[in-house]
Amino acid sequence: MLPLLFYLMATLAAATGSPDTRRLLESTVRHQHADDAALYSFERLERRWSFSDDHVTSDRTYRVVPTGTGTLSLLVRRGNVTVSPAEYRQSLANWEQVLRHAVNPSDPRQQESEQRRRERDRQRAELVDTVLEAFRFTPEGEEQHAGRIWVRLRFEPDPSFRPRSRTLELFTHVRGTLWVDRDAHQVARAMAEIISSIPIGGGLLSQIDRGGWFYLEQAEVEAGIWLPVRIEYAISGRKLVFGFREHRRTDIFCYRRLGGPRQALAVVQRELAGPADPPAADGPQSCPAASQARH
Numbered sequence: 001m002l003p004l005l006f007y008l009m010a011t012l013a014a015a016t017g018s019p020d021t022r023r024l025l026e027s028t029v030r031h032q033h034a035d036d037a038a039l040y041s042f043e044r045l046e047r048r049w050s051f052s053d054d055h056v057t058s059d060r061t062y063r064v065v066p067t068g069t070g071t072l073s074l075l076v077r078r079g080n081v082t083v084s085p086a087e088y089r090q091s092l093a094n095w096e097q098v099l100r101h102a103v104n105p106s107d108p109r110q111q112e113s114e115q116r117r118r119e120r121d122r123q124r125a126e127l128v129d130t131v132l133e134a135f136r137f138t139p140e141g142e143e144q145h146a147g148r149i150w151v152r153l154r155f156e157p158d159p160s161f162r163p164r165s166r167t168l169e170l171f172t173h174v175r176g177t178l179w180v181d182r183d184a185h186q187v188a189r190a191m192a193e194i195i196s197s198i199p200i201g202g203g204l205l206s207q208i209d210r211g212g213w214f215y216l217e218q219a220e221v222e223a224g225i226w227l228p229v230r231i232e233y234a235i236s237g238r239k240l241v242f243g244f245r246e247h248r249r250t251d252i253f254c255y256r257r258l259g260g261p262r263q264a265l266a267v268v269q270r271e272l273a274g275p276a277d278p279p280a281a282d283g284p285q286s287c288p289a290a291s292q293a294r295h
Helices: 002-011 019-039 085-102 108-134 168-173 261-272
Strands: 042-052 055-066 071-078 135-145 148-157 174-181 186-194 198-200 206-208 213-222 225-239 242-257
Touching (some): 019 135, 019 174, 019 186, 019 225, 042 225, 055 261, 071 085, 085 108, 085 261, 108 168, 135 174, 148 168, 148 186, 168 174, 168 198
Antiparallel strands (some): 042 055, 042 242, 055 071, 135 148, 148 174, 186 213, 198 206, 225 242
């Protein structure tokens, strides 16, 4: 939940500053909603790292594929070792099975999945509406990146914001910087930091300490659609009497639009009819030209 809330803060906030800033951020919000809806139709590759004291403790690469009501992660690599064709074929078979349910709206399992998706979307919309109230933005100038102009804005909690739940109270504990592409009206980069400890469950049993941070980069993956290409965060705190540290990074590349469940089912069936080899996953340079993100 915490990374999701950070992501929402980074991509779905509206300005309380000048009218020009407000118009820019409101337009960015509209584009972000379209990006979020489009994500259901895309597959991508994700390399996920976990760290402990700057040492890699886990390194896995997944092909993340749409299921109609969410996504499924198919393991492609453990570190730099590609999974066997047999293991990958089994993952494809699992994906096919999920999609067979997805294309049958009368299937009770699909109805349950669809209900859960609607509830997630409802909760996300509620969070979005709350984020619009939670922060104040201050323009800090413009920067040039690869020939494009990014508007830099500092965001801080709005003192007048009154959270209606413990989950939403998180917004009162963070501040950061947002970069918005001036012409595209899309979030290009965001950084957030925890400025005061966040109590979990009232703070009696757990808390997240001050000093944690979150980083996001987005890029245009299709004309008019910007999606994450890097997400990283590091937090520490206490669970019961035990301290914890969590540092994770995900690099995301090779976005490809598949469409709805029926189109995705046709894709996986074609793959299962062939050798079903795991995809190349060496980073953005391994993507087909058509699926390269436009940074």
